[in-house]
Amino acid sequence: MQTPLTVGAGAMTRTVTEPVDGGETATIDSDVAIVGGGLAGSLAAAVLARAGHRVALIDKRAVYPDEFRVEKIGGHQLAMLRKLGFLDALDKVACRYDQVLNIREGKVVDVSVGQAYGFPYADLVAMARSQMPHSSGLIVDEVTAISCSDDVQHLELASGRQVTARLVVLATGMAGALAYKLGIRRRVLAERHSVSFGFTIVRQDGRPFDFEALTCYGERTADGIDYLSLFPVRAGMRANLFMFRDPTDPVMRELRREPEATILRLLPGLRSYLGDFRVTDRVQNWVMDLTVVEGHLRPGIVLIGDAFQTNCPAAGTGVARLLVDVDRLCTEYVPQWLMTAGMGLEKISQFYADRDKIAADQQSLKMARFRQALTSRNDIGWDVRRRVHFLRRSLTHRVDQMHPGWLGRVRGALRA
Incomplete structure (x- = not known):
């Protein structure tokens, strides 16, 4: 059979699969099974586990890979992280900055003042996972099937193990295979809505840049550039470029192959601020569709973060939406639901009808459309x-x- 082996890993405990002989299948019992160990799932797992609930966080990766996702947090998002108890941990793994110089056409628009942080996404996920108590853990495995009911939910894992839970939280991001098997469909609101690029730059002479952080807005609607955001991370100055442009346009290939020259051609006003610089790592990019799920009201299962609705990265609302989902679900509804029997639609519908969640979802879509129009409409x-x-x-x-x-x-x- 397959039996879980617990391995200490710093501030968290990881559960991995260790095959042994036998014909039986191990079953892991939990209050809440969270499928997907990215930011949404890891934060939710930590909040629930710290509250004393039995949590099974399931992800096929013991250590989250270096992917281009969320790389900065500031403003109201920090207040949410503080409320959920993660701000001190974030402060230890991220680079703080307090001022952003905003420019357009080479001229200063204004200066934003306020606490913010830059980081690799993988570090943010690791921080969230590290906040899980030692008694909880990450099950390194893959969910192949979910059977839901008004009472107990059953999850089948690729290793042959099973997980039972009163509630299943799908935090699988834009990977929709499991949701599809459950009859949940994703409706596309805007296909290929935006394109994002991420890379790190340093000055050729090794000196620091003359700013803490900088945002350069697009100069021509034809370029489809919303803005380039530069902010500090441990490896240097991180760059996030947000565009509303056809992903098949040749400029996309140019940005990957010759990022320095292409950036200065598209944003010539940047030249005097950056000086002689170079890109130090691979240019990563992401094409985002705006989508929302349908048919998601099912007994015993809820969807959070991008699994429920995707966001426009340029609008900067993705983390705010995610944090609202985690806060409302894990501090308000799950504790109430677990106090009484059953996990039927009358309970699940409460989360989707939550006023704060609905407002955050609607604001995200509103800002996505606004940023695109402000950037591209001529x-x-x-x-x-x-x-x-x-x-x-x-x-x-x-x-x-x-x-x-x-x-x-x-x-x-x-x-x-």
Whole structure:
């Protein structure tokens, strides 16, 4: 048979598969089985396990690979991480920065001030997993089938083992095979909505750049560039480029093959800020469809993060949505659901009907459409709106320079 072998791994415990002789199949009992050990699944597992629930976090990778996903967090997202108890751990693994210089056409638009962090996505996932108590663990295996009911859920693993749980949380990102088997379908709202690029740069002379972080907005609608974000990570200055452009356009290949020259050609205003620089690693890119699932209301199972709805990376709402899902599901609904028998539709529907979740989902789609229109629409209405958008930011910045702190006081008065 197959039996789990527990192996210590720093601040967490990993469960791996160790084959032994015999014809029986080991069964792992849990309160909640979380399928997918990326950011959403790992955060959810840590929150629930720290609350004393028996959690089975299942992922086929013991260590999450170096993938191009979320690489910076700031603003309200930090408040959410603090509420969930992860901010101190993030501070230890990420690079903090507090000021972003925002430019367009080589001129300063304004300066954003506020705490933010840059990191490789794999480090963020490792941080989340490290917050799981020693008594909990990661099952390194692959889920091949899920059987759901109003009472107990059964998961079949590739190793031959089984997991039983009262609730299954699908945190599988955009990988939809398991959801498809359950009859859950993904509806495409905008195919190939955006393209993102990620790479790391350093100055040729080895000196630091003259800014903590920088955002350079696109200069021409025809280029389809929303913005290039530069922020510190341990390996250097990380670059995230967000575009609304056909992924088959030759410029995509140029960005991968000759990133330095292509970036300066598309954003010539950057030259005086970057000086002589070079890309130090492989240019990674990601094509994003905007999608939402349908037929997802099933007994004993919930979908969170990208498994439920995808986001536009340029809008910066993906982590906020994910954190709302984790917060509402794991601190509000799951503890209540586990106190009484059953896991039927009347319980599951409460999560999908949550006002905070619905608002975060709707805001994400709204911002996705806004960023695309602000970047790419060249009709007179959006041209005027674009000019007013950047002019308002520039004027606000100039007034704040002449009267430091006035903007903060105004915002504080409006919130009061």
